[in-house]
Amino acid sequence: MKPTLVTDNLTLAYGSSPVIEELDLIIPKGQITVLVGSNGCGKSTLLRSLARLLKPQSGSVLLNGQDITSQSTRKTARELAILPQGPVAPEGLTVMQLAKQGRYPHQNWLSQWSSEDEEMVEWALEVTGMSSLKYRPVDSLSGGQRQRAWIAMTLAQGTDILLLDEPTTYLDLTHQIDVLDLLYDLNAEEGRTIIMVLHDLNLACRYAHHIVAISGGKIFAQGRPEEIISEELVRNVFRLNCQVIPDPVFGTPMCVPHGKGRLLRSNRLTVAGG
Known part of the structure; x- marks a missing residue:
């Protein structure tokens, strides 16, 4: 039986400042789940807690129905593996x-x-x-x-469970795709449950079965990319105006930021026109 990983009323904090508050989350078994959100929203903190590296302030993380903090390190390490940020x-x-x-x-x-x-x-x-x-x-x-x-x-x-915090960090575009393709194949061929933190929303939409968008220490939305990724979500979670269109290759949602594009385009036209 595939292992299960859930949170129950989970609150995580550094000192007295909560980062994640009263979070209930079920990680879909045998799927790729990607945590997305702006910097400092609690994605990496949540991933560390799921891997038993950060003790909850309250609530719990349950691995196979048991509080993960009550299980031995060796037993947990046979069920899940984590790649943290910046290992040395x-x-x-x-x-x-x-x-x-x-x-x-x-x-x-x-x-x-x-x-x-x-x-x-x-x-x-x-x-x-x-x-x-x-x-x-x-x-x-x-x-x-x-x-x-x-x-x-x-x-x-x-x-059977892999947790990866920004696994594409330091990689060029070719190797980013290689790594994500590898993880996708591991899921498709072996049914491994994969939980990742990714900053690239378009890659998250392309590779995830399930996206969890976090904002202000809480889940803003979760579900299949095509069901939840919208211009409103990007505006609220990332504070970014954009247009969401179908990826021309895979048909998954693709975020095209507005940013300063019109200003830059105007400047280029002015320069080109003398």
């Missing part, structure tokens, strides 16, 4: 050594390193395009390569 590897650690850390939750004094562990690590390195760099120190890599090395470690953990 110890100096001199190689890509291979980093990827192997993803298998530690599966080790104990009775079950040491196995052929299955080796296969999972090699697979994770292969699908992230890091096999040729596996003996390189992580701190010698470019930003994009380091990000892919961390994603390899997360995949090597072999969990």
Whole structure:
């Protein structure tokens, strides 16, 4: 049975200032859920709490019906894996050594390193395009390569739930699409439940089955992209005027910001006309 992840009246805070308040959320099993919202709205804070990295001020996160804070770290790590923002590897650690850390939750004094562990690590390195760099120190890599090395470690953990905070950070457009395609395939082929924070709303609409738009520490809207993404939502959640049109390739909602476009276009026409 696929694991379940829900929040019950969840309030998260740093000090006395609430970031998320009384949140009830059900993560759809076997789907890709993307958390979106403006900077500081609580997306990453919520993701950290779902991964048992931040203790609730009140309420709870339930994994398979049990409070996640009452479960052991090892047990939780066999069910879900998280890629946080800006992880830092110890100096001199190689890509291979980093990827192997993803298998530690599966080790104990009775079950040491196995052929299955080796296969999972090699697979994770292969699908992230890091096999040729596996003996390189992580701190010698470019930003994009380091990000892919961390994603390899997360995949090597072999969990049914993946939580990723901005997995496309530091990646150029080609590698952004490669990573999101990989996650989409993992979901489609293996039924993994994937929860991501993405800043790019158009990519979120393209890859998500379920979008959760957060504003002011609460859920502004949630559902399928085509059901909830609108000019009104973008205006209220992101404080941005835009036009929402169908993506010409996939038909999913695509946000075209108004921004300063007319002013820039006017200036260009003035310059071109002398």
